[in-house]
Amino acid sequence: MGQRSDARPKMIKAARALIRERGYHATALSDVLELSAAPRGSVYFHFPGGKTQLAVEAAKAYARDQAEMIERAAEGVNSAVELVTAYVTRARENLVKSNYLEGCTIAPLVLEGAREPDLLNAGSAAFSHIIEGLAFQFAFFGMDRADARELAEVSVSGVQGALVTARALRSPAPFDSMLAILTDRAARLGASEPSEVGDHITTEETHA
């Protein structure tokens, strides 16, 4: 029972790691079982929807962690410029540290799932969750809602693009040039003083 009860999160963790490295289709259920050391029967016991459901859960977990990382980062900085910097730098460091192997868990579902509504919806919900998390923090730093939303969206797109080109070129340079234009934008859009909404409240869980 104990073993069974942690098989599910372990399998999601394994799927998440494999998808971000090699994509969705190349992630075999047998690889997920091997990496998570889960018993063979676990897949359809925990994920009746099979690989699709596992991928959807992996994207959800990835987005939740990204949103939490953004929240924590926001607590340690004083402006939208600093938050954009933390967000981009984090993605850059993870990629370089993994020798350009660890990309995003969401992007492959979108690029490989154009005709699979479940994957596409998971990708949309996951990106929306991250964008909303960033937009909330930018607004807290004094930006108006539309600007905050725009900056959040372009920051997420910018990191996604840098992940693709940096992995191809095996160079962190795309992150650096993207960071430069994102901070430029943040500086011009944003007030650097936090708005007066009291303590730094955390964003609500949004499940699109």
Added chain:
Amino acid sequence: MGQRSDARPKMIKAARALIRERGYHATALSDVLELSAAPRGSVYFHFPGGKTQLAVEAAKAYARDQAEMIERAAEGVNSAVELVTAYVTRARENLVKSNYLEGCTIAPLVLEGAREPDLLNAGSAAFSHIIEGLAFQFAFFGMDRADARELAEVSVSGVQGALVTARALRSPAPFDSMLAILTDRAARLGASEPSEVGDHITTEETHA
């Protein structure tokens, strides 16, 4: 003989269309044969390296067309700002027109091929070719070489990122916010007067 001689480009064209829509692994050789109406024996006759070689050729063809599109666009505009606008707008229009199905042929090779050197090298060469094509034109519009390179790189990354998020969100908004920050950057980096290098010369073919 006539039939055999156009099987190769038709198969490359089919592979290119399928990869940009559904990714690398989900593109089966049987689908390529069906879409290109090529005889079954054609794959290993024209592509002894099999699917990997076909994908490499597809990425090369895609990059070549992108570079040509950039050259043509540059002939019709007068500044780096206008060229960035044309480049981003073209990608946006293609995606929306295809109902969010047609992404980039290169990105899936990178995201699915992290441990496949042939795919990764093809991705790197293809992105480099597009970046060099853009950088050449930006320099022609009066930008210094380092700035031109940076703007080209961030434009390519920006379009890649917008393709990922726009496909997920099924909205062109990510292109619009990315275009805004790219043209901002271009305007601040670039002189709008062409430099004096005579006629608008075309970029040399570069095969990295």
